[in-house]
Amino acid sequence: MTNETEKYEKKGSDIPKQQQSRQPGLQTEMHPQPDSGMAEYHGSGKLESKVAIVTGGDSGIGRSVAIAFAKEGADIAIAYLDEHEDAQRTKEEVEKCGRKCILIAGDVGDEKFCAEIVEKTVSTFHHVEILVNNSAEQHVQESILDIDKAQLEKTFRTNIFSMFHMVKAVLPHLKKGARIINTTSVTAYKGSPHLLDYSATKGAIVAFTRSLSLQLIEQGIHVNAVAPGPIWTPLIPATFPPDKVGDFGKNVPMKRAGQPDEVAPCYVFLASQDCSYMSGQVLHPNGGNIING
Template identity: 65%
Template sequence: MDEPKSVPPQVQDQQPGSQKQMTPQPATEAPGVKGSGKLQDQVAVITGGDSGIGRAVAVQYAREGADIAVLYLNEHDDAKETVRLVEAEGRRCIAIAGDVGDEGFCRKAVGDAVAQLGRLDILVNNAAEQHPQESITDISAEQLERTFRTNIFGQFYMVKAVLPHMKKGARIINTASVTAYRGSPQLLDYSSTKGAIVAFTRSLAQSLIKDGIHVNGVAPGPIWTPLIPSTFSEEKVESFGSSVPMGRPGQPEEVAPCYVFLAWEGCSYMAGQILHPNGGEIING
């Protein structure tokens, strides 16, 4: 696809950020991608599904025949737009607001999703936050705990909540990051959580394969999502993604096919694996 090499400088003053405020808008709808019934009549729960990668996954899952439950923190306008896009594909979609770092919320949200949509076949653990700091000494105990609670505790909580509803053939897909493999000096706590997610994915896959549940992950590179302008300075936003071999940030619609593949029943001989849509960076992971 013919994408610009850079994006205009911009910042947002609150995480996890609003897609509605971004310029240009992230490409999440993949209008040229046609579904083929890979996920017909399945139900997927997607955390962080209101915008960015989560929204793109929701749309492409719907295009493949799935109904969607979108979990999000507080970005109500973005979540409404995701619901609209999924329904435009002819599928059902519900949006549930809350904090995945709260185990009680995860249990209730999963229960509500099953009650309203009838079943649960796919979990996409995608919610995350990041807070750059120049030095480890600048990372407060509160920030450290908050980042781990959202990024990795939330994945544990969601898996615990969905397992009683999952049957043989179910899929769990965890969002890691390229930073888990190459590190990031300004994102020490974030990259640490993403490394934990890789280990969690591999270990959970071994634990659940006997039950016929496949666990895999995706480790995106620099993707144009609301997390970027709500995290970095204008200067860093303008150069975001320029260092990868493709020379540009990726779009959420370019990442979503990885999640479609890993959720598809044809992906039956993969477990504990991580896919790497990262603009050509070789990370040997």
């Protein structure tokens, strides 16, 4: 067993009780800090000279993806809501890899902002090859009766409407060989009684991924998804009460939460030529859950 794996196991099984009072959560306030810097990852030029847009790229999985892509040679455009300190930290890490990074703040549930993301990316880098739709929010409710119209609409706007908006904006700029990668969730397959609307959006993302793949395959554009299990990101302390956070991830076969750095390689694979014979598929870094999806 490697030292890196042992580190993940210790950190993922020993999360103290904590809670944040705002969504989206802030990585700067988490303890322990997630492993999202891809410190042990060594790139090999798989994305050399490409440009990637990563929504929700300020922290958590998005941060790991942005840094991994940079280590593989890509320049990065990060879209995020208002977590400015987290986003700046990610930008600095990308630039340490010798790549360029721009930050674009706003609400991906707004179609005009999604168009702005693509416009700023193309005006800065003059091309784009990879879109990672990763932004999401979730809100715990005990009953469907507690989910009001405002929450329902906002969750769907952030989690799935944004993907339609982003793809529509970026598609005219994508050429053969481009990649679209969507973040879904294990909850799309096994459900979650307390995250009903969130789970519904994640199921929609699976169907969206499969259908968009079929629509774009003749253009040579590959569309795939990643369905993480319990990963230690700012969304967790911003969603659950302290007791739930303290037990987070212990119900999967590996008995621990995963780290963002353990998920990002899935995105690298799907963004690169390595997945030349794969489209419409979902990868499952979820701690050993068998979901047969």
